[in-house]
Amino acid sequence: MANLVEIRNLKVEATTDSGRRVEIIKGVSLTIAEGESVAFIGESGSGKTTIAMTLMGYARAGCRISGGDVWVDGDNMVTLSEKQRAAIRGTKIAYVPQSAAAAFNPAATIMDQVIEVTRIHGLMSPAAARRKAIELFRALSLPEPAAIGNRYPHQVSGGQLQRLAAAMALIGNPKLVIFDEPTTALDVTTQVEVLRAFKAVIKQYRIACVYVSHDLAVVAQIADRIVVLKSGQTQEIGTTHDILTQPRHPYTQSLLAAFKPKPHSRTAAPESPSHPLLEVDAMTVGYGPVQRDGQPLIVAVRSVSLKVERGRNLGIVGESGCGKSTLARAIAGIHPAHAGDIIFDGHELWNTARKRTRSQLRELQIVFQHADTALNPAKSIEDILGRPLAFYHGMDRKARDVRINALLDMVHLPRTVRHRHPGELSGGEKQRINFARALAADPKLILCDEITSALDTVVTAAVIELLKELQRELGLSYVFISHDLSVVEAICDEIIVMYRGQKMEEITPAERKAPQHPYSKLLFSSVPRLDPSWLDALRQDPDQVRDYCQR
Amino acid sequence: MRARVPSLVLSRLLIALVTLVIVSFAVFFATTLLPGDTASILLGQAATPEAVAGLRTAMHLDEPALFRFLRWCLGLLRGDLGTSYANNMPVATLIAGRLVNTLKLAGLTALISVPLALTLGITAAMWRGSVYDRIVTIVTIGVISVPEFVVATSAVLLFAVYLKWLPALSFTNEIHSFYDLLRAYAMPVITLTFVVSAQMIRMGRAAVIETLNTPYVEMALLKGASRPRLVLKHALPNALGPIVNAMALSLSYLLGGVIIIETIFNYPGIAMLMVDAVSTRDLPLIQSCAMIFCLGYLVLITAADVIAILANPRLR
Numbered sequence: 080m081a082n083l084v085e086i087r088n089l090k091v092e093a094t095t096d097s098g099r100r101v102e103i104i105k106g107v108s109l110t111i112a113e114g115e116s117v118a119f120i121g122e123s124g125s126g127k128t129t130i131a132m133t134l135m136g137y138a139r140a141g142c143r144i145s146g147g148d149v150w151v152d153g154d155n156m157v158t159l160s161e162k163q164r165a166a167i168r169g170t171k172i173a174y175v176p177q178s179a180a181a182a183f184n185p186a187a188t189i190m191d192q193v194i195e196v197t198r199i200h201g202l203m204s205p206a207a208a209r210r211k212a213i214e215l216f217r218a219l220s221l222p223e224p225a226a227i228g229n230r231y232p233h234q235v236s237g238g239q240l241q242r243l244a245a246a247m248a249l250i251g252n253p254k255l256v257i258f259d260e261p262t263t264a265l266d267v268t269t270q271v272e273v274l275r276a277f278k279a280v281i282k283q284y285r286i287a288c289v290y291v292s293h294d295l296a297v298v299a300q301i302a303d304r305i306v307v308l309k310s311g312q313t314q315e316i317g318t319t320h321d322i323l324t325q326p327r328h329p330y331t332q333s334l335l336a337a338f339k340p341k342p343h344s345r346t347a348a349p350e351s352p353s354h355p356l357l358e359v360d361a362m363t364v365g366y367g368p369v370q371r372d373g374q375p376l377i378v379a380v381r382s383v384s385l386k387v388e389r390g391r392n393l394g395i396v397g398e399s400g401c402g403k404s405t406l407a408r409a410i411a412g413i414h415p416a417h418a419g420d421i422i423f424d425g426h427e428l429w430n431t432a433r434k435r436t437r438s439q440l441r442e443l444q445i446v447f448q449h450a451d452t453a454l455n456p457a458k459s460i461e462d463i464l465g466r467p468l469a470f471y472h473g474m475d476r477k478a479r480d481v482r483i484n485a486l487l488d489m490v491h492l493p494r495t496v497r498h499r500h501p502g503e504l505s506g507g508e509k510q511r512i513n514f515a516r517a518l519a520a521d522p523k524l525i526l527c528d529e530i531t532s533a534l535d536t537v538v539t540a541a542v543i544e545l546l547k548e549l550q551r552e553l554g555l556s557y558v559f560i561s562h563d564l565s566v567v568e569a570i571c572d573e574i575i576v577m578y579r580g581q582k583m584e585e586i587t588p589a590e591r592k593a594p595q596h597p598y599s600k601l602l603f604s605s606v607p608r609l610d611p612s613w614l615d616a617l618r619q620d621p622d623q624v625r626d627y628c629q630r
Numbered sequence: 631m632r633a634r635v636p637s638l639v640l641s642r643l644l645i646a647l648v649t650l651v652i653v654s655f656a657v658f659f660a661t662t663l664l665p666g667d668t669a670s671i672l673l674g675q676a677a678t679p680e681a682v683a684g685l686r687t688a689m690h691l692d693e694p695a696l697f698r699f700l701r702w703c704l705g706l707l708r709g710d711l712g713t714s715y716a717n718n719m720p721v722a723t724l725i726a727g728r729l730v731n732t733l734k735l736a737g738l739t740a741l742i743s744v745p746l747a748l749t750l751g752i753t754a755a756m757w758r759g760s761v762y763d764r765i766v767t768i769v770t771i772g773v774i775s776v777p778e779f780v781v782a783t784s785a786v787l788l789f790a791v792y793l794k795w796l797p798a799l800s801f802t803n804e805i806h807s808f809y810d811l812l813r814a815y816a817m818p819v820i821t822l823t824f825v826v827s828a829q830m831i832r833m834g835r836a837a838v839i840e841t842l843n844t845p846y847v848e849m850a851l852l853k854g855a856s857r858p859r860l861v862l863k864h865a866l867p868n869a870l871g872p873i874v875n876a877m878a879l880s881l882s883y884l885l886g887g888v889i890i891i892e893t894i895f896n897y898p899g900i901a902m903l904m905v906d907a908v909s910t911r912d913l914p915l916i917q918s919c920a921m922i923f924c925l926g927y928l929v930l931i932t933a934a935d936v937i938a939i940l941a942n943p944r945l946r
Contacts, residue, residue: 135852137851137852139848140843165854165855165856166854167854167855168851168852168854169852169853169854170854173853174849174852174853175831175850176848176849178845181844181845181846182845182846182848182849183846183849184846184847184850184864184867185868185943185944186864186867186943187863187864187867187943195850195853196854198855199853199854199855199856199859200854231943231944233943233944247853262742393759478651554937604827
């Protein structure tokens with residue numbers, strides 16, 4: 080048998096909360112050769128992780144493999160007993176989870192967990208396992224390879240944990256490693272390092288791998304072949320080169336199209352030097368009690384100034400923890416700024432929303448990152464959208480009805496969703512409702528806090544399109560916060576790069592090919608390109624990387 | 631990071647101390663709110679007003695309540711619990727023997743119920759959804775729902791009246807051998823174990839199941855770990871905090887809340903002493919008993935919190 084993995088007509092069934100059975104994988108067949116890297120790509124809910132998990136004979140709670148075969152190195156994982164499967168897990172097939180931060184047991188040291196596989200399966204003595212682990216840590220270019228294992232998971236950074244999870248997978252000398260969106264939760268600069276480390280060890284140990292991701296550009300760096308999935312079915316299987324250059328299936332084409340930089344028809348700078356819509360001057364925001372030097376205990380945003388012109392958009396980019404969300408919350412008055420002025424539409428605003436007038440609140444709306452948590456799951460869409468209408472505009476029932484329909488039309492959702500609850504909508508639909516709720520107030524400026532980070536590339540592109548369209552129709556301005564540079568570039572006229580609470584640089588996308596500040600350069604160069612040779616060709620100054628990625 | 635654990639533990643102990651002061655305040659003033667004047671009750675209907683007034687002065691009852699409180703607190707600190715109004719014996723002597731009895735009963739029950747509850751709760755979580763799990767769940771819910779006096783009376787009916795295996799009453803002063811000890815304690819301990827374990831089993835099971843649903847347990851499963859390993863190595867250490875707290879709550883009940891059991895088995899414990907004291911308006915005795923209950927409760931809860939802090943690796 081030439082193929083390490085052969086999946087034949089795999090079917091997986093899920094039981095919904097109401098007890099209905101739904102087929103979520105509808106007859107998938109594919110093969111993986113020894114030492115080959117295959118990527119599963121598709122939007123969330125396409126079944127890519129579910130298929131990858133069946134390789135270990137595992138289906139998450141509520142799911143079960145209902146048909147087909149999964150042959151891995153001569154064993155059919157579907158028919159094996161639980162005990163036989165357990166013997167294969169960790170030794171022949173290993174798994175690298177999406178969020179290593181959650182996948183490490185907080186109560187045990189890293190080393191204990193990395194070598195646990197050898198202990199479970201009795202592969203080698205603990206001392207030998209430890210030596211092997213340290214060797215792997217070194218191969219994955221982790222700092223202090225000899226000592227890092229003695230720490231607890233909360234004591235190392237996310238990017239390091241992700242590499243440690245890879246070490247945990249490799250310790251048992253597996254023939255196949257499943258990488259389940261291993262860099263999705265990481266910042267772009269960290270992602271580059273982690274991808275490099277992964278690529279190096281895969282080559283060094285000649286391992287076959289399944290790389291699950293929604294990011295085509297990341298996949299392009301690692302995979303030999305790509306499997307495009309949608310709603311539990313394979314759409315297209317081909318070599319990376321073929322998929323990227325001559326996609327046959329319309330869905331693959333739309334995936335690729337989402338990557339094409341869309342020309343953002345930039346509004347010309349206002350001719351009359353009228354006052355800007357929003358002006359923030361030397362704003363400092365922090366957490367904790369004020370210290371003796373007059374600064375808060377933890378300063379999240381340090382003396383940042385920005386300006387948003389009417390009808391134009393400002394992007395704020397930076398890595399997680401750089402203070403960009405805190406800045407948005409301070410502008411919205413949810414988290415009062417410690418110092419600095421906010422001038423909105425010619426009037427100075429109080430630093431706390433509590434003291435602002437109702438019309439000031441109405442004109443400055445914020446849309447949160449997670450629509451799941453921002454929408455009350457117990458209320459219908461009608462109630463969710465009706466609330467700001469009654470609160471800001473004092474509309475009666477009839478007027479609200481008309482307006483809700485209009486709002487749903489604006490965000491391109493069918494009017495029938497008004498009777499549904501947030502839980503019954505998809506992620507993209509929920510984000511549209513989340514946005515419609517902000518629109519309901521008739522704002523002049525909307526702060527968008529990472530609103531596309533939970534969405535897939537195709538859905539993100541659609542949401543961005545929608546935002547642009549609404550801007551044309553309603554003359555809105557956006558402050559668009561994101562860690563995803565391509566999204567920001569697609570919609571913003573000006574971009575602010577933030578690092579550790581400080582504004583590094585302000586750039587307009589026209590000049591973005593040559594960002595001046597070293598950090599901006601590093602950040603922009605770290606965004607993966609579709610070109611498969613991008614990662615290998617990428618040269619970054621190691622000193623700079625160390626300086627800026629010390630977390 | 632390293633300095634955080636001692637400071638956390640210390641602050642937890644400090645909180646316990648402050649709580650104790652507040653509790654003593656509450657106990658003292660709640661008992662003084664009891665109706666009736668102690669001096670006139672003690673001297674009876676026939677007492678002359680002069681005699682009553684004299685006794686009041688002697689007992690410092692005419693002083694402001696705050697002074698009496700401080701006097702009482704100082705006494706407590708010196709180990710002087712006061713003198714019983716009812717029979718003029720030092721409260722400490724009255725309580726000492728009873729407290730030992732109560733502690734014996736509580737200790738024996740804890741010794742049996744804690745391992746039992748832990749084993750049942752954890753194994754039920756380990757084989758969640760199995761027949762075994764269902765039986766454990768149904769039985770524990772059943773036991774929680776049945777009041778303890780029903781359990782106790784049924785036990786008496788079964789073992790003492792029909793089977794005649796055990797004495798209906800616990801005569802602790804007639805214990806001469808280990809066999810006597812077993813016979814005397816068997817029924818109260820069994821009944822209390824029933825009452826106390828049920829809650830611990832449920833809480834233990836719930837806490838373990840909650841941690842079993844975490845990604846790191848799934849990760850361990852995908853490393854090929856067996857089910858016992860998943861539960862004992864990965865889930866249990868992280869579920870320790872809630873489990874220890876549930877245990878402390880259940881066990882604290884053994885110190886002050888076992889009046890029904892003590893009454894049914896005629897067991898001379900501290901709860902019965904307190905009920906007697908209430909009926910004779912014996913304020914020093916009531917106060918001392920209440921303080922002991924509160925102290926026991928506080929010690930257990932504080933111990934549970936300290937264990938939870940020590941078990942949390944994020945604070946290490």
